[in-house]
Structures are given as C-alpha cells and as structure tokens.
Amino acid sequence: MIFPLSIVSLLALVCLGLLASPYPYLAPGAVLGLVAVAVLYRKPAWGLLGIAALVPFEGFFKGSALSGTKFIGASLALILMLQLAIHQIPSERLRSNIWRYLIGFMALYLLSMIITDNLDMSQSHLRELSVGLILFVITLLIGRELNLDLFARLVTLSVSATCALAMLSAKYQDQGRASGLLEDPNSFALLIAFAVPLALLLVIRGPNLLHRLFWGACCILLLGGMTKTDSRSGLVVLFLSLMIGAWHYRAQLPRIRPRHLGFAMLGLVLVIPLAIYSMPAGYIARIQSLSILKAGAKSQDESLGRRASYLVVGSQVIREHPLLGSGPGTFPLQYATTGYAKAFSANRKPGDLYRRAHNTYLEIFSEVGIPAGLLFVSMLGVGMYNLVRARHAWLLRRNWEQADLITHLGMSYLSLLLFLMFLSAPNHKYLWIMLALTCVLRLKAEERPPTETRA
Template sequence: MAARATRPIAGRGGLNAVIKLLLLAAGMGGIFLLVGALVVPEAGTLTFLWVLYMNVVAIASQVYHIPAWVGGGVIVLIAIPFGVYVFLRGHRLILDSPFAWMLAFLAASLLSTTIARDRGVAFQWLFTYVSEGLLLYLLVINTIRVLPVLRRALWVLISAGSVLACLSLFQGVTGSGSQFGGLAQRNIEGYPASGQLASGQGARVPVRLGNRAAGPIGDPNRYAQILIVLLPMALLRMRAEQRRALKLLAGLAALLILGGIALTYSRGALLALGFLALAMAALRYIRWRDLLLAPVVAIAFAVIAGPRLLQRIDTASAVPDLLQNGGSDPSEADGAIRGRLTEMLAAFAVYRDYPIIGVGPGQFAPIYSVEYMDDRDIAFRALDRTRRAHNLYLELAAETGTLGIVAFLVIVGVVCHRLWRARRFWLRTHPPSADLATSFLLCLMAYLTTALFLHLSYQRYYWLLLALAGAAVHILRPPTEQPATSGRLLPRRERQRAAQAW
C-alpha cells in the first residue's frame, strides 16, 4: 500500500501556537547563532547538524509554510565556520579522493541527463545532489577537522535520534495523538493499489494501516533508516567514553533508538539489525554466545511494538517461494512485498535496456516504471501508477547506468577502505580511535543494507553520514600518511589538545 499520514501534523491548536512562538524565538535566536558561529565556529557546525538531522527545515516549510529560502539559510550555520577555517585562519582546503569520485558521479549523471525525457526532473535531481551531496560533503570535512569536534558531532546526532525516538515511544505508550509539531508523525492511512481492488470497484478508498512511527520525515521506513545508523555510534560511544555518566547516556540512547526502530515496524531495518549483530560479533564487540540472546531481544521488540511487528515479519517468509516459482498463490504473499519485487525487477529491466548511461536522473518512476511493471514476466502485482524502485542500487543503475552506479559505489568503497585501514592501525596502539573508525563502518553498513529496500530519497542523510566518515578518515589518518592536501589543520596548541582528547 502506498502510505500517507492523514492525522493533522500540527496537533492541537494550543500546541500549534506554542510551536509558532518557538519558531519565532528560533528565528530571533538565529541572529545570535550566526554571530556565535563567527566567534566559535564549532557551535555553528554542531547546530547545523542538529537542525539537519531533526528535519526542522522541511517541517517548517511543509507544516508552517515558512518560505523555502528562509529554511535554506540554515546552510549559513556551517558555511560561516568553513569560511573562518579556510579564509580567516588560513587552513588549507581539504579535497580528497571521495570528493573527486563524487564529481565523477556528477559527470555520469550529467551524461545521463542528455537522454532524459523530462529534463526538468533531471535537473531538479542534479540540483538536489549538488546541494545535499557535494556541497554538504565539502563543508563537513572542512569544518570537522579535529577529534573533539567529531566526538561532539556524534553526540549531537545521537541526542537528536534519542529525542525523536523518545517522542515516538511516548506516543506508543500513552496513545497520544500529538505529533509534536511534526517531529513525531504517524503513518495511519493509505490507499490500496489496483492489484488489490475487488472486482467492480473503481474508486480507491483509504483504508487503515498499522499505526507506524514515522518521525520527522513522515515515512516509517525512512525514519527507521535514520535511526538505525545511529545505533553503532551509541553502542561504541558507550564502550569508548571514559566517564561513567557518558557511558550511561550512550546506553540509554541505544535503548531509546532500538525502541524507536521497533515502532516503525520496518522489516528492512530489522534485517539490518541482524547484519549489525553479526558484524559486531565478527569484529569481537559481541561474543558469539551472546547472540543466543537474540530471542530475548525479539521478545522485547514484540512487547514494545505489539503483534503487528510479528505479523510483518511473518509476511517475509513468502519471499523465497515467490522468487523461486512465483509462489503457489502469489496473492497470498504480502502485497507490499509483491509490489516491491515488481518495482525492483522493472528497474533492473530498464538497466538491462540502457546499461551504459541509463535513462537519466529521476526518470525511472515518472517515465518508465508503469511501462516496465506491466511486463507479465516480472509483474508479481498489478501496478498502474508510477512507482520508485525501492532499491537504491537498481534505481541508480537504471537512471545513471553502469558509469553512475560504479562511481557511486567507489565513493563509499574508498571511504570504507580508509576507515578499515585506520581501524587496523589504531587497534593495538589506541583502541578508542579504532572504535571510532569501526562505528562509522557499521553505520555505513547499516545504511547500505536498508538501501536494498529503499531508494535514494532524503539523500542528505546519506551524504551527511558519508561526510562525517570522511572527516573521521582525515582525523584518524596515521601520522606517517598525512597527505599534503590536508595541509595545516590546526595551530600547534589546538593539535596538542586534540591529541589528548581521549
């Protein structure tokens, strides 16, 4: 089912008025933040990360109709620190190989645009990538230059995820209908696709779905995705922090985030959790025998989320039979699963027909999806509306071809390879640094696992995660491998304080 939130996001009138006053106060405080960013650049960077992860700009635009250009001004919070470091303090501009590959991905996307049927959609996609991908990566790696700032950035993201998860848990426990100004939306109603309409029915009537937590984004699966990438950060902060209070806070944050994930009922997130557990066991953060506690964790999830979660997990059991022989009765399989398989196979068919440069950015859903999903050989479910591929890799391959998907994978591959090298270097001499590198590896693994079932929308979250990982690569690079491109990162006194940060 194609889901949509129908309960009013703003909540009750009194709460709405309070939120508006808070937004007004935030606007007035923005002036002080800009001044503060000049004096203390770190404050501007951390504030920007908080606002971005809480999706405040999108909520302000969609719910409170604040002009988009006002929300776009939030980028100034991190642009000012960038200018302070590069132009006022004379630190050299950091340009690394992942950024070069991001430019290569842009070039491949531009090449694909030449054959796009809808150039307007293609250029809109390119603008989003440049602003939420290229620019964001460049600003982050040039403003987070030392270990203390990186640690605080991690805590900012962990605290943001904890607040969002806490709001969702409050809704689940109390049954509250408040959506806290859009920070805790719910996914309640949706429309059946044509393949599920009874004979003789012409109109699509909204039906009640499971009451799934959708966070500040309004989509349960996306919400689960931005929560699960924070889980390794919280767990390894609990391991690396020296102060007991911070260890307890990290552990509490991990529990809250797990609870928030459970309330999304996201099957892809649960699969990613399983992979995370196996990876942490392979890296010896979890003992293999401790994995026997998995049933206990599953029971805890069921208690938090209720029987609806178990029902959604059970529907996935039909996938092997569905893939092997179409299923003895495909109509018995979960409609969403059959729809996802149809969308993915359609995207693969588009890639097969346009293997080199694809069909153009943003073109699969509006131009090609209906035509290819109508193919009886791949249609597990009758779909007569445009649909995204619900698979990052297949959709990018269909839209940007082999050139684009290879460049995209090389970007994250280079970052992961360098994180792994940093982990190996610091593992014996300084385990906390190794843990930091490992946390980003696990975060990227979690995102890429959920991307098997989600396309690249809200891509700012992905590029932010990759940018923080890129900053970690530069900060954790062994002293003998410091490249000339990184230049003089900080004055000697600040470098000495950074060396003592742990």
C-alpha cells in the same frame, strides 16, 4: 571577530526596513541571524553538528522556505568560501581519494540529464543531490574540528526524541507505523539504525553508572522505535551492523569471568522473552513474511510484491538504457507506464502510480546508467575502505579508544550503505557527511607513523 562599520550600517538599515514593513516582528531576527553567523564564523564545526542534530526534525519545517538546516547550511557554505578565499582554511583540506569517483559520476550524471526523458524531474533530482554535495565539501573542510563524541550524543538524543514522539502520539505514525517527523517509516528506521551504534558507543564510554543508564535508556528507546516502524529492512540492517560490532569486541571475551557470564545469561533469559512479548504482533507477521521472498512479484504480501516489481522495471530500464540511463529522477515516470503501477495502486492517485525504486543502487543504475552506477558504488566502497584503514592505523598504535570510535562510526556508515538497498535516498545528509568524514578520519589516523604507540 570585528565587523566593519559598513556591515553594521547595513544591518541597521535592514532592521529599520523590517520595522517599517508589514512584518516588524522579523526585525529582531536580523540581529539574531548576525549573531548566529558570527558564531558559525568562529566555530563552523558547530554548524555541522547543528545540521546533524536537526536532520530527524526536518518534518517540522516541511514546506517552509527557510528552515534551520537550510539557514545553517547556506551560512556555512558562504562562510567557508570566504575563509578559503582569504586562506584562513588551507585548501589542502579538500584533498580526498573520493574525488576521482565523484567527479566521474557527476560528469556522467550531467550527460544523462541531456538525454533525459523528463527534464523537470531531472532538474529537481539535481537540486536535491546538490544538498548532499555541498555537505560533502563542508565536512571535508571542517571535519577535523568536529567533536565526534558530541556528534554521537546529538544524533542519539535527536533520534531518540523523535522515537519518543512516535511511540507516544499517533500524530507521528503512518497507518500505525511510526514515521517520526518523516513521511516514510523506512526513512525513520534508517535514522534509528544509524543512531543505535552511536548510542552503544556512549554506553561503553560512559564515565559512570548514571551516564551508562541514561544512554542505555536511549538505546532501549531506539530499539522500541524500530519495532514501532514495522520495518523489516531496518531490523535486518540493524542486526548485521550489531554483529559486526560484536566481532570487533571479540578480543575482550577473555576478560569475562564465569560470574559475569552467569549474569549475562540471566539477563538474556529475562530480556529476550520480554522483547518478544512487547513486539507488536503485526511486526512479527511482517518478519515471517520474508520467508516468501522467492515468490517475487507474485507474492501475496503487497509490499514485497511491489518491491519485486521495482526490480523488474529497473532491470528493464537498464537493458534499454545501459550507458546513460533514462535520466536522473525519472524512475517514477518509467514505473508509472507499467501494469505494476496500476496493479499496486489502491486509488490511482499520482503518488501511488509514480513510485521511486526504494533502492538507491537500482535507481542510480537505471536512471544514470551502468558506468555511473559503478562509480557511485565504488565511491561508497572507498569510504568504507577509508574507515578500515583508519581503524587499522589506530590499532597499530594501540589506541583502543580511537579504534572503538572508528568501529562504531563504521557500523553507522555501513547501516546507511545497507539501507540504500531498501530506500531511495541518494541525497541523504548523513550519507554525504559520513562519506566525507571517512576521508578525514583516515588522514588523521595516518598523520603520524603507525609505529608510534600510545602509553
């Protein structure tokens, strides 16, 4: 790539200006920024990999006007707009069967903003959601060049690193619960649940014993981090996704010989008691508390009672505003006016009174209305259907390697969808990247007739 003389001259002027300013140490940053933009122009898929790897580390840049993900995302958006304009990237890549649902959802979303109970909160919610929408478009454009094996490695390593930090230092814990570099332990548990299927894929695909041991150690670190979060929802989601993965590999059970079965049983006898012994007593108590879910908002467990109160308040808002909701991002305002907010608030601080629903689906239905909520759920369901179709296409062509890859990506995607029932995260970066990736994977799998078999 050759830069015009005008751009080089502009860069020189910027560097001279920075050298003459009170911040001369920023001058080298202009050169490094240009180099980074040049690399992204040639290899935009590297930028998407960088965003995926930096998601667990976003806590380092909290409150910063410019972070790594913001710089990469903004640069990628501008570069891809330019490449679309000069036809370096075909516009056909934007084709997706999700657009019809997404456009309908956004139309109702904007209508809901017109009648919102609090415009400032709705505008803030829209700014957060726009990040996910931009990532959706970026992934559609460059998802074909994305190295999915490298994607799995980077996500596994980054989440494992934050697990190590959370387990070794109380600085990365919230009242004894591991939160990594995030504010909420449940948000951290979501990252772990997303990364575990990818780590297992790396264990299975390891070219030798050393690689398998390394990725196996990452799996153990991820599972240890999950127990440290004390997240009941995380454990449930992880268990369900792993059961689906086990069902996928059921065809390989005949390959297991009696001696292998004996070693497997011996491993279970050793691992299960060790896991129970090493699991924190508080976590076991939290899991046992799930048996009192039927008590609802009157539950003696404060966390479960508070979550039940979100359902009560959300249902009331849906009944009062069924078509367009109360306005995007206004659930905390609705909740703060109820007696539940005062009952479950320890110190009456705004952060305790104005609480989100901790359920993305409930939040969407109550804030934007039932029609928009149905479109949102349909959009996510179509993403899962795309993965099922892609896996089916690869199985018909007897490409077991690609089918396994789709299965593990599907497990990670399903973990996100299930976790949305326990967490308010409609703008989560992994969610929108994976949603667009489901379209790309299906199109790639169905490019050639499924009757073609791989030798």
